[in-house]
Amino acid sequence: MLVLGVDPGSNVTGYGLVEKKNHQLTCVHFGLIKPPAKAPFYQRIYHIFRGIEDIMAHYGPGEMAIEDIFYAKNVKSSLKLGHARGAILVAAAHRGIGVFEYSPLEIKKSVVGYGRAAKEQVRTMVRVILKLKEEPALDASDALAVAVCHLNWSRFATLTANPRHEGSRK
Amino acid sequence: MLVLGVDPGSNVTGYGLVEKKNHQLTCVHFGLIKPPAKAPFYQRIYHIFRGIEDIMAHYGPGEMAIEDIFYAKNVKSSLKLGHARGAILVAAAHRGIGVFEYSPLEIKKSVVGYGRAAKEQVRTMVRVILKLKEEPALDASDALAVAVCHLNWSRFATLTANPRHEGSRK
Numbered sequence: 032m033l034v035l036g037v038d039p040g041s042n043v044t045g046y047g048l049v050e051k052k053n054h055q056l057t058c059v060h061f062g063l064i065k066p067p068a069k070a071p072f073y074q075r076i077y078h079i080f081r082g083i084e085d086i087m088a089h090y091g092p093g094e095m096a097i098e099d100i101f102y103a104k105n106v107k108s109s110l111k112l113g114h115a116r117g118a119i120l121v122a123a124a125h126r127g128i129g130v131f132e133y134s135p136l137e138i139k140k141s142v143v144g145y146g147r148a149a150k151e152q153v154r155t156m157v158r159v160i161l162k163l164k165e166e167p168a169l170d171a172s173d174a175l176a177v178a179v180c181h182l183n184w185s186r187f188a189t190l191t192a193n194p195r196h197e198g199s200r201k
Numbered sequence: 202m203l204v205l206g207v208d209p210g211s212n213v214t215g216y217g218l219v220e221k222k223n224h225q226l227t228c229v230h231f232g233l234i235k236p237p238a239k240a241p242f243y244q245r246i247y248h249i250f251r252g253i254e255d256i257m258a259h260y261g262p263g264e265m266a267i268e269d270i271f272y273a274k275n276v277k278s279s280l281k282l283g284h285a286r287g288a289i290l291v292a293a294a295h296r297g298i299g300v301f302e303y304s305p306l307e308i309k310k311s312v313v314g315y316g317r318a319a320k321e322q323v324r325t326m327v328r329v330i331l332k333l334k335e336e337p338a339l340d341a342s343d344a345l346a347v348a349v350c351h352l353n354w355s356r357f358a359t360l361t362a363n364p365r366h367e368g369s370r371k
Contacts, residue, residue, distance in 0.1 A: 073302075076287050077294035102276050109276045113283015117246050118291045120284065124247035132243075 032185070033059065035092035035128075036178025037083070038170050039100075039119050041066070041111040044079050045170030048090050049161065049178035056182060058161040059090065061171040076118045083122040095123045096181035098173070099132035133180050138173075141180035202355070203229065205262035205298075206348025207253065208340050209270075209289050211281040212236070214249050215340030218260050219331065219348035226352060228331040229260065231341040246288045253292040265293045266351035268343070269302035303350050308343075311350035 038045035047061035064082035066075035086092075097119065103109035123130050136146040143156045154172035157163070160179055167175065208215035217231035234252035236245035256262075267289065273279035293300050306316040313326045324342035327333070330349055337345065 071300070073290035073294055073300045076290050080291045080295070100280060103280065106272050106276055106279045110270060110273065110279045110283040110286075113280040114287035114290065116280075117284035117287025120243035120246050121250045121288050121291055124243055125250070130241070130243045 032094070032182070033090065033092045034178040034181050035083075035086065035090070035095045036174040036176065036181070037095060037097045037119055038173040038177065039079075039097065039112065039116040040170065041072075041075060041079075041115040042068075043168075043170050044082065044115060044119070045168065045172075045174035046083070046086055047167070047171055047175030047178050048086075048092060049175060049182060051182050051185075056161060056179060058163055058175060061167050061175055063168055063170055072114075076114045079115055080118040080122050083119050084126070087122065087126050087128070092128065094129045094131060094181065095119075096131045096133065096177045098138060098177055099134050131181050131184075133177055133184070137184075138177050138180045141183045142176045202264070202352070203260065203262045204348040204351050205253075205256065205260070205265045206344040206346065206351070207265060207267045207289055208343040208347065209249075209267065209282065209286040210340065211242075211245060211249075211285040212238075213338075213340050214252065214285060214289070215338065215342075215344035216253070216256055217337070217341055217345030217348050218256075218262060219345060219352060221352050221355075226331060226349060228333055228345060231337050231345055233338055233340055242284075246284045249285050250288040250292050253289050254296070257292065257296050257298070262298065264299045264301060264351065265289075266301045266303065266347045268308060268347055269304050301351050301354075303347055303354070307354075308347050308350045311353045312346045 032051045034049050036047045044064040048059040050057045050059050064079055066078035103112050120130060139148045140146045143152050150169045153176050154169060157172045157175045202221045204219050206217045214234040218229040220227045220229050234249055236248035273282050290300060309318045309323060310316045313322050320339045323346050324339060327342045327345045
């Protein structure tokens with residue numbers, strides 16, 4: 032099972048691919064999608080869509096995991112974030128892969144064991160769990176964290192026969 | 202020149218197609234895209250993307266005009282609106298048609314002559330300008346209004362040789 036984790040943002044979108052084989056989690060790839068800063072806004076949003084499409088075409092993940100967002104700093108930043116996240120959800124649905132959403136609290140609890148952990152703590156634990164030698168950018172480690180969270184949740188769901196429904200949080 | 206006007210919303214997205222021939226504006230079609238209420242959020246956003254794709258494939262508009270949004274009621278509603286608008290922008294960019302954004306003030310001024318006009322006044326003027334016998338839903342008349350605004354602006358731009366740049370507002 033290969034999962035694409037995504038940390039959406041209109042300026043920087045982080046992504047990470049995590050594979051589960053024999054109860055072992057491995058990082059397959061991670062990186063950042065950065066739309067050209069001077070392009071018109073709609074072209075930047077489209078750049079994110081194309082970036083996610085390319086990653087899915089290249090690696091063929093079976094599912095996508097993404098942070099569920101309830102709030103943002105202000106109305107303007109939540110509008111921008113909504114655009115980016117909308118483009119990413121469309122890319123996943125267009126390819127026909129399931130989308131699973133987790134709250135920041137669930138992701139941090141799953142990875143660090145503590146719901147209020149800082150991004151740096153999340154990165155440190157992601158590096159330990161996935162045995163990463165490199166230090167990913169924080170947007171990429173957040174993306175890896177949501178993929179790890181989803182794979183942990185799937186294991187829990189299998190054990191309890193209580194599967195989490197796709198996109199059930201909204 | 203056929204223009205697709207769009208009034209984005211995650212529950213209801215209005216659209217309207219306006220053609221300009223011999224300095225005459227005609228309504229070709231208008232309607233609403235309503236995603237299934239009980240579907241997961243990401244499927245509803247995808248429904249909007251597919252709806253806009255279908256309209257573009259069927260009518261072949263040369264350009265899209267859409268309201269530029271600076272604010273919404275609150276952070277939650279602006280997140281939802283951002284998702285819907287992101288899906289629509291991706292659909293236009295995917296098809297390769299230019300996107301032109303206008304503020305609510307510009308749209309109302311262009312159609313009613315008064316920047317603070319109510320939605321009902323906009324609808325009344327849209328019906329007069331396009332000689333519509335039917336009364337469109339307010340989301341559809343808002344979509345027709347932004348298309349009319351764009352065609353009026355294009356005329357102005359041609360006269361002054363001062364074309365509005367695509368998606369220049371963000």
